[in-house]
Amino acid sequence: MLDVLWGTVLVPALVAAFLLVAASRATRRGLPATGALLAGLALAGGHLASVLAIAGSPAWPPVDARSWLFALVPTSTLVAASAVLVGRRSFTLVTRISWAVLVPPLVLAPLARHAWGPWQASLMFALLAATLVLLAEAFERIGTAVRPSAFLAAGAGPAALAVPLLVFGASALFGQLAGALAWALTPLFLGSVVSREPGWWRGLPLPLATVVVLMLGTGAFFAELPLPAAGLLASGPLLAALAARRLARRLGPKGAWIACVALALLPALAGIAVAWVSYEPPGAYGY
Amino acid sequence: MRSLRFPTLVALLLAGLTTSGSVLAAETYEIDPVHSTIAFRIQHLGVAYTWGRFGAMSGQAVIDEQNPAASSVQVEVKVESIDTGDEKRDKHLRSPDFFDAKTFPVARFTSTSVRRKGDVYEITGTFELHGVEKTITLPLERVGSGKDPWGGYRTGFSGRTTIRRxxxxxxxxxxxxxxxxxxLFFDLELIRQ
Structure with missing residues (x-):
């Protein structure tokens, strides 16, 4: 139990908090791209330190979903920081789409090789790529329209709810890693509540979307997580983003904050119900 | 020119005879999956062993009785076929937590050297599991050999080894x-081709 607490809670939270302090200092010195990069690295570092603590060192070169996390998540922070450095909206969108096109074939390569025909593989690549771009855009829109803390809560909440979702989907490891993501996001969320520095969080949407998509994709494609359940969890932040501007106008900052986070969480709860019905938890055999 | 041709011809004939002799001695076998078992056991809570087996396997062996070092074996197991007697546990074992069966659908043993000590063949080879290749040595004891009722010829081996997951x-x-x-426990029945 102590091992689980250490790897899933303390390691991601402490590493992310440490790197976040460095990020805030860089932002204060007027280095927004460096701040965005370090904020992204705080998330990536916290999460990957947890992966190391829970599952040991990954294979290199990457061969499976877990080892791809180590290659893709830090790289996504560089991609996100480069977009912040350039500062153009069109460039950000192009980098996100390019990134999203690159990631699925790498992670889903074993299924494309062993199990899927070219059409099915193309469809699944497109599905995952679209989810990644839409999630990154959704997180950014929530952060801009409401508050950065709303986007981080809209990421951390579903990540926490992904724990039972993935455990029901027969991957306790990725369930733990979802918990670690939620805990890596916690210091970032607290930082966003107290920070008055603008823009430091803009390096976070792409790495966060990458981790979420990798975990849900792994659960759905490599374990037993029902695809509709994964889709429901991913749709929460999308719904919140669609409504964010209208909610901000009608409900004011606090009301919009609460409504956005609720919208992000409700579909995830429905996803847990779907996963529960289609796959009972593995408690009967107790591992 | 003629004086050169005759010794060359003799040498070639001798080489051919030697080669054909070893070909005759080496016999090719296929694993009979219906009468073979690849099983494993692992400790649960440190108090008891839990057993499992793989239902789907295939493989070939070349057995050279006169020159055992020339023997070879290759065995493939479909990881998806794991069966521990509990479907929920099997699903979990196939997931990325353990075998990651969709990423690594096959476990494979390919021999690199064979030594014979009486009825025991010590087979060293590459064991590929979960995307990792390691060299292991598998002692296989010959259980028996003989004609089957359908006109074929069979031989069988039994052995066990220990690995760390x-x-x-x-x-x-x-x-x-x-x-x-x-x-890991191996009970293999082989049919001569």
Missing amino acids: SDFGMKWGLGGPVGDEVE
Whole structure:
């Protein structure tokens, strides 16, 4: 139990908090791209330190979903920081789409090789790529329209709810890693509540979307997580983003904050119900 | 020119005879999956062993009785076919927590050297599991050989070895209820081709 607490809670939270302090200092010195990069690295570092603590060192070169996390998540922070450095909206969108096109074939390569025909593989690549771009855009829109803390809560909440979702989907490891993501996001969320520095969080949407998509994709494609359940969890932040501007106008900052986070969480709860019905938890055999 | 041709011809004939002799001695066998078992057991909670087996396997062996070092064996197991007697546990074992069967659908043993000590063949080879390749030695004892009622010829081997799942990248849950050491049991019936 102590091992689980250490790897899933303390390691991601402490590493992310440490790197976040460095990020805030860089932002204060007027280095927004460096701040965005370090904020992204705080998330990536916290999460990957947890992966190391829970599952040991990954294979290199990457061969499976877990080892791809180590290659893709830090790289996504560089991609996100480069977009912040350039500062153009069109460039950000192009980098996100390019990134999203690159990631699925790498992670889903074993299924494309062993199990899927070219059409099915193309469809699944497109599905995952679209989810990644839409999630990154959704997180950014929530952060801009409401508050950065709303986007981080809209990421951390579903990540926490992904724990039972993935455990029901027969991957306790990725369930733990979802918990670690939620805990890596916690210091970032607290930082966003107290920070008055603008823009430091803009390096976070792409790495966060990458981790979420990798975990849900792994659960759905490599374990037993029902695809509709994964889709429901991913749709929460999308719904919140669609409504964010209208909610901000009608409900004011606090009301919009609460409504956005609720919208992000409700579909995830429905996803847990779907996963529960289609796959009972593995408690009967107790591992 | 003629004086050169005759010795060359003799040498070629001798070489051919030697080669054909070893070809005759080496016989090719296929694994009979219906009468073969690849099983394993692993400690649960440190108090008892839990057993499992793989239902789908295939493989070939070349057995050279006169020159055992020239023998070879290759065995493939479909990881998806794991059966521990509990479907929920099997699903979990196929997931990325353990075998990651969709990423690594096949476990494979390919021999690199064979030594014979009486009825025991010590087969060293590459064991590929979960995307990791390790050299292991598998002692296989000949159980028996003989004609079957359908006109064929069969031989059988039995053996066991121990590996650590952590050596093959299956590190999740170490220190928890599921042990690290895995004992593998092989009972293989082979049909001469």
